[in-house]
Amino acid sequence: MSLDVPAAILERAEAGEVDDADFAEVVRTSLPYAWEVVSRVAAELESGSEEYADNLVAPPDEVARGQLLRAMASDAIRGGLERHFKVKLAFQNCHRVAAFPLSAVGGETYSRFIGTRAQLLNQSPELRNC
Template sequence: MSLTVPEELVRKAQDGAMTDDEFLACVQNSLPYAWSVVERLVKEFKDGATVAEDGTVPPNDKAWGELLRFAASDSMRGAVERKYGVRLAFQNCCKTGMFAPGATAEYDEFVSPRAQILNQKPELINC
């Protein structure tokens, strides 16, 4: 299961009354390591960056799993993108990029096959 969802949030979702902020609070509570990656990237944006990358290798299997679940979810990624006005991209489960809407060349490079190949490392074989 990707998220631990409180019953109240399930009811709101059933009623069509759930907000992105409520959803993101659930993501933050359920996937604290993955959310810490988002926070690191957002901090760089607040410091004026138009591109931020995080390549921190997760410290344990639980953290790897969180980042994988986050990376694999269009809804989680989309909610973060809407909240912060950015684009997210993943080369693998431990290389995350956050891009300002105008940083199209940088985004295109990050998601290119070339960048994917250059990001491969033996220690990430199970990533």
């Protein structure tokens, strides 16, 4: 299971739509490591002068790795994180999450980061089974 959904939120979801703030809180509490990584790269992007900010540190354990993979693999969770932090997320391997400004989507740097060449160049034996 990806998320621990409180009964009140589940009831609201059964009755209709849940707002982004409630969904973000469910993600934050259910996947704290993933939230921390995305929060950090979004803050680095906002405060820095680079075209994007990314995480190059592998998760400390399998629980953290699983949280990050679940967050990035779910369109709903990833989209919720993107809306909450107002960034476009890109993902390579088992830990490299990057935050881009929304205006970068379709641009050269973003396209290069998400391209097949970058994916191939970002491989290493220790990441084979991550």
